[in-house]
Structures are given as C-alpha cells and as structure tokens.
Amino acid sequence: MEKVDALATLGQDELLKPARVKAALAANDRLKLYLSVLQAAGERADKADAPPLDLSCELAAAGVNAPWLANLPAAAYREGRTLHIPELARLAGLLREDLHTMARPLEGDADFDTRLAHWTGWVDGLAPNELSPEQLHALVSGKRGKNDSVHLLIMDLHKALNRMAARLSSENIDGAHVWQLDEADRPRVAAFMRGVNATRALKLDHPGLDTAATRDGVRLLLQNDIGTNDAHVLVIQVEDLHVSLTYSDLHRRRFDFFRTLLEAVGAEWTEPRARVTAGLNAGDAYYVGVATFACADEELLGAVLEGIGERIVFLIDWNRARKRLELFVGRPAALEVLTEAARRRIGHMSWLTAGGEKLVFGAMEALGPDYFHLGDRLDDVMGAERAVEFLLDAFALATKAMQQHQPAALIADDTRLLLARYMSRHDEFDLLAEHAAYCHALAEGLRDALAHGHERDREAARSFAERAKDWERRADQLVMDARARAEARPRWTGFARLVEGADDVADALEEAAFLLCLIAAGHHHGWRGEVHQSMRLLADAVLGAVQDHVKALAIARSFGEGSCAEDHEEFVAALWRVLNAERQSDILLREVRRALAEHVSDAATLQLSTDFAQALEAATDALLATGYGLRRLAFSRAGAGE
Numbered sequence: 001m002e003k004v005d006a007l008a009t010l011g012q013d014e015l016l017k018p019a020r021v022k023a024a025l026a027a028n029d030r031l032k033l034y035l036s037v038l039q040a041a042g043e044r045a046d047k048a049d050a051p052p053l054d055l056s057c058e059l060a061a062a063g064v065n066a067p068w069l070a071n072l073p074a075a076a077y078r079e080g081r082t083l084h085i086p087e088l089a090r091l092a093g094l095l096r097e098d099l100h101t102m103a104r105p106l107e108g109d110a111d112f113d114t115r116l117a118h119w120t121g122w123v124d125g126l127a128p129n130e131l132s133p134e135q136l137h138a139l140v141s142g143k144r145g146k147n148d149s150v151h152l153l154i155m156d157l158h159k160a161l162n163r164m165a166a167r168l169s170s171e172n173i174d175g176a177h178v179w180q181l182d183e184a185d186r187p188r189v190a191a192f193m194r195g196v197n198a199t200r201a202l203k204l205d206h207p208g209l210d211t212a213a214t215r216d217g218v219r220l221l222l223q224n225d226i227g228t229n230d231a232h233v234l235v236i237q238v239e240d241l242h243v244s245l246t247y248s249d250l251h252r253r254r255f256d257f258f259r260t261l262l263e264a265v266g267a268e269w270t271e272p273r274a275r276v277t278a279g280l281n282a283g284d285a286y287y288v289g290v291a292t293f294a295c296a297d298e299e300l301l302g303a304v305l306e307g308i309g310e311r312i313v314f315l316i317d318w319n320r321a322r323k324r325l326e327l328f329v330g331r332p333a334a335l336e337v338l339t340e341a342a343r344r345r346i347g348h349m350s351w352l353t354a355g356g357e358k359l360v361f362g363a364m365e366a367l368g369p370d371y372f373h374l375g376d377r378l379d380d381v382m383g384a385e386r387a388v389e390f391l392l393d394a395f396a397l398a399t400k401a402m403q404q405h406q407p408a409a410l411i412a413d414d415t416r417l418l419l420a421r422y423m424s425r426h427d428e429f430d431l432l433a434e435h436a437a438y439c440h441a442l443a444e445g446l447r448d449a450l451a452h453g454h455e456r457d458r459e460a461a462r463s464f465a466e467r468a469k470d471w472e473r474r475a476d477q478l479v480m481d482a483r484a485r486a487e488a489r490p491r492w493t494g495f496a497r498l499v500e501g502a503d504d505v506a507d508a509l510e511e512a513a514f515l516l517c518l519i520a521a522g523h524h525h526g527w528r529g530e531v532h533q534s535m536r537l538l539a540d541a542v543l544g545a546v547q548d549h550v551k552a553l554a555i556a557r558s559f560g561e562g563s564c565a566e567d568h569e570e571f572v573a574a575l576w577r578v579l580n581a582e583r584q585s586d587i588l589l590r591e592v593r594r595a596l597a598e599h600v601s602d603a604a605t606l607q608l609s610t611d612f613a614q615a616l617e618a619a620t621d622a623l624l625a626t627g628y629g630l631r632r633l634a635f636s637r638a639g640a641g642e
Helices: 003-009 012-045 056-061 067-071 088-106 110-124 133-140 150-168 184-203 251-262 299-316 320-323 331-343 349-354 357-365 377-382 385-404 408-425 428-451 458-488 490-520 528-555 565-599 603-637
Strands: 078-080 082-084 172-173 176-179 212-215 219-225 233-239 241-248 273-275 285-293
Touching: 012 056, 012 078, 012 082, 012 088, 012 133, 012 172, 012 212, 012 320, 056 067, 056 408, 078 088, 082 273, 088 110, 088 150, 088 357, 088 385, 110 150, 110 172, 133 565, 150 176, 176 299, 176 408, 184 212, 184 219, 184 233, 184 299, 184 349, 212 357, 212 428, 212 565, 219 299, 241 299, 241 331, 241 377, 251 285, 251 320, 273 565, 299 331, 320 331, 349 385, 349 408, 357 385, 377 385, 385 408, 428 458, 428 490, 428 528, 428 603, 458 490, 490 528, 528 565
Parallel strands: 176 212
Antiparallel strands: 078 082, 172 176, 212 219, 219 233, 233 241, 241 285, 273 285
16 A cells, blocks of 8 residues: 555545645646647647657656657648547546646635536547647637636646645745755755855845755756746756756747856756747747756755856846846847846846836936937947946946835936946047057057067068058047047037047058058168168157157046146146157158168168158147147136137
8 A cells, every 4th residue: 555545544634735736746747748749739730841849858857758649749630620639539538637636636626626627528528539729729728818728727726736835845945845855855955045045135026936845756856936927937856966957938038048147057958949839928939948967976066056046036037127228238238238247146136126227218318418319329329348337337236225225216316426427437538548549559569660670570560560550440430439429419529620630640650550561571771770770769759749648638638627737737748748749750750861861772662761751750740730639628628728
C-alpha cells in the first residue's frame, strides 16, 4: 500500500494535500504540453511544409516519455474544415485523467466541480480521430470572453493551486514556500533566496518574486512568480550539481536581455523557439529557451543559484521601461541603459514609479528652448553616449530617493538639476574644446614627426597622414554639428562661426601632414642640417600657439559672474602669446625659404617643402583670427564688453 493510500484510510486528508498539490502541478505541466501538441497539429495541417516542432525539452521537463505524442503533429492533416489527428482518442484519455488529477486538491469548490464535470464529459464525447475548428478552439483557447475552454479551466486551476501551495508549505526558507524537501535542498533554496532578497527592494510595491520549492524524485524544483501572464514563466531544476532553467517570455528583446544577464553566471542557452498558443500574447509568438549551468562543486552551484535569483527582479516591467526610454534615445541605447542598470543593481522600477518619462520631459522643459525644442530627443542634443550616462544617473538618483522615501516632487527637482549639470558640461565651449583637441593632436603629431625624421620614413609619414585625415574629418563633423545647432538655437550662432574659423587651423595642419607624406616618398633631399632645423622651429611655434589656444578656451568657459580679474588677465595673456606665435611664424617661414634656397636644388622637393612650411604658418594665421573671435565671445559672456 502506498503511503498516500495509508493516510487516506486513516482519514488524514490534510496530510495528503501537499502530495496532491504536487501531483496536480505536475499534471498542469503535462496538460499544457498536450495543448501545445494539439496546437502544433493544427498548424502543421495548415502548413505542411513548416518544419516539425521539437518538443523534446517540454517532454523531458514534464516527465513524459511518449514518442507517439512527439510524432503526433506530423501525422495530422485536414480534410475540408475537419482536422484529422491519429491517436486523438489516446490523447483525450490523458487529458481527462490529468484534468481530474489537477482538480483533485480543489474538490468541493462548486465552480471547479461543475466546470470539470462539463469538460471531462465533453472530452469523452470527442470523435476518435478528428476535431472541428470549434472543438480545437474549445480545447486550446485562452481568451476570456463569453465561452469557457479547457485551457481556461487549466489556467484557473493552476492559479488556485499556487494559492493553495503557498498556504500548505510545510516551512518557509527566507521567503520561499517549500515542502517535502531533502536536507541537502535547504542550503540550495537559501542560496537562491539570497539572490532574490538582495535585489527584491528594487521592485518596490510591484507584485512578483514569490518562490515555491519542492522535490520531485531526484530533482529540486524552484519556481518564481515573475508576472501574471502564463507565457512568462521561470522554472529551475537542480539535479546533483547540474542546474537547468526553463524560461518563456512574450517579448524576444526581454528574452535576449535576460539571456545576457544569465550568461554572466555561466548560462549556456539553447536557441529560443517561437511558440504560438491561442489566447496567449494576443495570438502573437512567445519565446521559450533552456539555460544550463554545469557546476564543479556545491559552492559554485550555490553561487549560480544566487546569481539567478538576484537578476529576476530586472524582468519586472522591463518592456514598459524600454518603451519609455526610446522616447529619448534609440533602441540600442535604451537596451544599453537597461542592461547597465541591471549590472549596477539600480534597476528601472524606481525611475518608472517616480514618473519615468515625465521626469525627463519636465527637466528638458525647465531648461527651456535655448537647450531643447519640442520634439527633441536627448541623444539628438547631447549625443547618444552622454544621453545614456544621464539616464543611468537619473535611474540611480530615483532608486536612492525611493529607498529613502523621498517625495516625487523632490525627485523631479533633482532630475532637473542633474540634467542642468549635464548640459552645462555639454555647452558650446565643450564643442570648441573638442575641436581644439583635434588641432592639438595634429600640431603635436607634426612636431613629433619632424623630431623623429619622418620626412625620410615613407611608411611612418603615410601612417601619420592617415591619422591626421581622420582627425580632420572628425573636426569637420563638429563644424557641421555647430551649424545644425545654430539653425535651431540662436545662441549657438556665434560659436558656430568661431568653430568654422577654427576649422581652418585643422585644415592647414592636415594639409601639412599630407605634404610631409609626399616629401617622405623621395623628395627630402637637402633637408638635413639647416633646413630640418628651421622646419622644426616652425613646427614648435605652431604647437605652442595651439597649446595657448586650448588654454584660452579652458579659461573662457569659466567666465561669468564667478570669474575674477586674474582669470581675465590669464586669458588675455594666452591670446597675446598666440599673436606673438603668429608673428614669430612669419619670421620662421622666411628662414625656411632662405634655407631651402641655399640647400635644395631639386624642383619637386623645393616646391613641396615650401608648401609644407606655408601650411604650418597658415595654421597660426587661422589661430590668430580664431583668438580674436574667442575674445569677443568670451568677454560678452563675462559681461565685460570689449
């Protein structure tokens, strides 16, 4: 006599409930498998050329060893509207049996008793090998409306069983409802719950993360309640030192997101398969995949379970957060924000709860039309990289504030200040400074090229010319960015003109790099001695002028009410050094021409060398003009006039 039967004869029905619930939940897995088989049979009959559905993982997970069941969809066909399914009578018998098993713990519930009697009788009345479209719909439909279905009965029984399981659990391990565990299971459940509880607070008051655990033969089973939709499921099986996680999700992008998170703890995933089940996800596909973890020892197994547990919270309301983020950045950047927020353990729920997109729109509006116009996205104004950084800081700000129970109005104010700080770091002088950095790289590269004799090294000169061209292109892009911003924001007009002038510096220096490449290709005769020395002095003067330009920009960006007389004096001094460098370059250019006339007789070398020196000197002319424009702009910003 089985232990369950012995307990029944003693009238100890309460002791039977955990075992019956466990059997009912196993029947639920099998029933969902049967419905998937029927659904697949209908789809296969409609599309005979479709690839056969591989149900091997589902069969194994449900503990069903029935090759005939796996092969059933391939044998289905239609004749008119009728779907012919060999072995349907056999499948119907399994449906009826597992419906009774699943409902047994809930005996006495009048509604379930009535629905069970109706549907088991209905299944008994099916023809042996055929279904009408209406009968297939009555079996697999999960859509709620006027009519009930077998699938709806299974869904409702499952929810009632989960509630009963929570009440019946023989003990609670750190928040997990557990029953019939072996002693070795308890530290494993505790490890999983350490992870869940480490990040649980990030979900705030949102439902979810309830965990149930039990033993099924040689396997420990863990199930976590992610959400309310039946197509969003996470089940973990632990056998010896092997962990298997089955995950299904309505959204492919969220599936890929979770896959990425679990790969950090060693997950190896099967390729997710798209499924379509009537009544789930509005008839659209959902995705199912299995992750496996091979653990060398018990310590590593505990770390894997903990790692899985702490990442589940980031699935809650993930898709809603993604959609909100795409109002401000492109889809790849939105996914980057969510992934990095999970990695940093700040998540997205606090930001959503505190207002989400309203926080950012409010901050953009508060800065006004000088920074943002109606319809602007953050990445259009700030650039994608800076926008991602801002959103992550906004997530962190909201998370900290919600944990400290700060009011939503204060979080909105802090978000406005945060955006203001980002925009102050991303003002017009940022663009000018970035352009100046490319000019500095060009001037320094030319100085170093001459110091290392690249005029005689064809390969080194060619390599530097390629880098110089790339820097010049990037500088050109900054000019185009400034022009585009000036079209939308009048306050950018003066800066756009200034960076246009500064671009003449980059153009002249890139031209010099190109000419040096030509000189190195065999036109460097006579460069040794005085010619080379005078060229180096000219390059040194150009580099010094660019360095003073960079310094003047750094001082000018701080001008305002907080600037002092010393700042103004140092700014003027830097600009005077640029002026002196331009005058010195004029003199040095003449020295180069004299040296070339004395030491170079080859016509090509003479022309290329002269052009090279003139390009260097032209850079200082452009720097001087830029310096005058910077002086006017900076003093107007400081309120000092000219």
